[in-house]
Amino acid sequence: MTEVRIPGSKSIMARALFLAAAADGVTTLRRPLDSDDTQAFFYGLRDLGYPTSATDDAATDDAATDDAATEDTATEDTWSVTGSPGGPPVPSADLFTRDAGTATRFLPALVAAGHGTFRFDASDQMRRRPVAPLIDALRQLGVDVTCEQAEGHLPLTVHAAGVKGGAITLDASLSSQFLTAILLLGPLAAEGLRITVGELVSLPYIEITLAMMRRFGATVTRTGDTFVVAPGGYRAQDYLVEPDASSASYFLAAAAVTGRTITVPGLGTESLQGDVRFAEVLARMGADVRATADSLTVTGPPDGRLDGITVNMRDISDTMPTLAAIAPFATGPVRIEDVYNTRVKECDRLETSAVNLRRLGIEVETGRDWIEIQPGQPQAAEILTERDHRIAMSFSVTGLRTPGIVLDDPDCVKKTFPTFHEVFRSVFHR
Structure with a gap:
């Protein structure tokens, strides 16, 4: 752990x-x-x-x-x-x-x-x-x-x-x-x-x-x-100040697709932040999730294979790119609904997620407020971050199982998590 x-x-x-x-x-x-x-x-x-x-x-x-x-x-x-x-x-x-x-x-x-x-x-x-x-x-x-x-x-x-x-x-x-x-x-x-x-x-x-x-x-x-x-x-x-639940989503998602066990202290059932519910999405996909009042622990399936899911992410839309980035590793389609507001963030996150998944060779469909992602094995490609920290951190998770993924602007994570790459490397590339 x-x-x-x-x-x-x-x-x-x-x-x-x-x-x-x-x-x-x-x-x-x-x-x-x-x-x-x-x-x-x-x-x-x-x-x-x-x-x-x-x-x-x-x-x-x-x-x-x-x-x-x-x-x-x-x-x-x-x-x-x-x-x-x-x-x-x-x-x-x-x-x-x-x-x-x-x-x-x-x-x-x-x-x-x-x-x-x-x-x-x-x-x-x-x-x-x-x-x-x-x-x-x-x-x-x-x-x-x-x-x-x-x-x-x-x-x-x-x-x-x-x-x-x-x-x-x-x-x-x-x-x-x-x-x-x-x-x-x-x-x-x-x-x-x-x-x-x-x-x-x-x-x-x-x-x-x-x-x-x-x-x-x-x-x-x-x-x-x-x-x-x-x-x-x-x-x-x-x-x-409690830890950032949106930032935690990248490490929890990474655990889910690598079969690792990751615990985030300071976040749990007593958290003020709605994005702790991203762990519930991972649980629906087959990850083992354990929550206490002040910690979240996610353990991924040993083979890293998650179930497909249809999920409304209106209330936790900042974690939409996180789910999109790991969706290809599911055994069935992943459909994310009611996330129109992600189109008016630092970039159009719904469209940018789709563009990058297609660059990775993944089949994707989008609508005004939804995205549906088919299973597949991503191929190496450059990720277009559009200077959006959440796009950069999300597709860093995809890179754990896809050698050759490169971010066009890795420094954009300074917006909310300046040490993200160092921390992520210390956890998953030891």
Whole structure:
């Protein structure tokens, strides 16, 4: 049995950084994820005038422990943010949020609670991704938001004068991040918020948001498609960041196709993250899965052969590429449904997965929101990552049983898991 320690959750980090900035007092984040996305958020807060600091309390060793070995990668780094409940301490700022979707969508909501002029821009990749539902929601709250070029896209400027609050409707059909951003803003509004949503994707991410808001002292309720957030702000916390469940999926999937046993500590039945349910998908395919309150263990079939499956991945769509990348090794077709929102991520993940599988010689069909993959033996090819970290990490798993797979941009994993290749190699190529 090999134990793999996964870096902190990107989703939890983004929410924690917003909450820390909005809270009254100093928040300490323990075992933070230090990646390109989280740095974009952290430095964005610094540019907005929030006092921040980062310390390293322990040395980092190897990322995997084999049997009784004592190596440990879970560093005790800490990041701290001194909050400003009234909004950014500076009256103006020009922010560049890189490729970070969470920073790009959360920070405009944060600054709206303050007073000043704040401009946001990002990479070309992020400029292509939509922010229209967020802009519309802010405008419903009376916030002055202007787009410099294409409406509904970056670059944009928020002319902030505080938020009174009230009732709004919000489109969360493309990304749950828009709803999360407005929910997080709610306690900073003078009268709170009442948010009604229509179609909603990735509900588990909203559940993370609600749980963390409550942890930081907010009062928020949900009845059907309506969320009610009371005014009152947030209280600073000492917060331990749990490992990233999406990042764990690559190691669990690798166990399933190699017959290995992999345990991920810190994730289990008590996790806030919905993507831990990817282990249930592997179980349906024939892997042995064991979960405790704070660990997940997957053992693959000895011959590495998994059963075909039809699965709705609407709520765990970040793990869709992981399943697609191991689908050829199943004994029957693998059909993944209800994942339209993967088309508006860092790239069109549904189409990019299909393109790469075809490059590997695998038969694939796709529709608006589904992909069906036939069994087959992948052949060596270059993987087109489209600068998407999840495509790169997913097809690294395929490479365990397909010599000659090459990634065209291996460094794109820095977005969420900078040491992925070193950790993956230490576990599966010893």
